[in-house]
Amino acid sequence: MVVKVYGPDAAAPKRVLECLIEKGVEFRTVTIDHFKGEHKAPEYLKLQPFGSVPAVQDGDYTLFESRAIISYYAEKYKRQGTDLLGKTIEERGLVEQWLEVEAQNFHPPIFDLVLKIVFGPELPPAAQRERDKLCKVLDIYEEMLSKSKYLAGDFVSLADLSHLPFTQYLVGKMGKEYLIRDRKHVSAWWDDISSRPSWKKVLELWPGQY
Structure with a gap:
């Protein structure tokens, strides 16, 4: 089907x-x-x-x-x-945990930052606040990714891949790649997940957005 x-x-x-x-x-x-x-x-x-x-x-x-x-x-x-859920119930729990983190902590500030930059002047005060919120989230990611290659452990999962669409905005047309590059482990993680053939295929099929 x-x-x-x-x-x-x-x-x-x-x-x-x-x-x-x-x-x-x-x-x-x-x-x-x-x-x-x-x-x-x-x-x-x-x-x-x-x-x-x-x-x-x-x-x-x-x-x-x-x-x-x-x-x-x-x-x-x-x-x-690709197994994107983990092999054990404990790994599955971590995947679900980080999916929730992405939805509740990462997505709101990056989404608002995109809207305020794309549809408003460059980094108005409201966008600056969203950037600061995102930086705090990325600092936590940096600490977590210093201990494991991916968010839920040493395997790529839904939790990692869920970050791709809006982070691509950040490093693409928004020109805010430094927010990723200023963090060594976040930068390595981003390079890893964004270089997956599956994501390259998505960008190849729908290139205009980024």
Whole structure:
């Protein structure tokens, strides 16, 4: 069954695409044009009632929210492709822990920083505050990554890959790569996960965003 992924041009759906490529799952994409209001169209709202992307259709099964989707496919195809959940229940717990950290601690300041820089003047006071929040999070990452190669241990997991889309903004068009490079272990971690063939494939297929 081919998985249908809605909204590939946005950042969050790229978490899903990265995961599907890592797991070797066949998919096709459906563009959702926000400027035309397609995310609020009645047919799309049947799949995603909040009108955001991504959503996936897998046969008769529909799922939305990118982190829920990648957890689902990592479990469904656990024995296929890269194991992104860990081999023990303890490792799985750490993966889930760092996925939550990404969602609750890392994503809010980097998302707000992107919006304030892209749609406002260069580093206005509000953007400066978000940058400072992000720096504090990255300092914690630096300490944790000094003890292990990846966030959940010595294996790459969903927790690492979930950071790719918005960190790519940071080091790409936003020109804030120094926030990563100023931290030795964060920098090495970023180089590792962003050089994975799966992520390079995502950037190759949807190059314009970054």
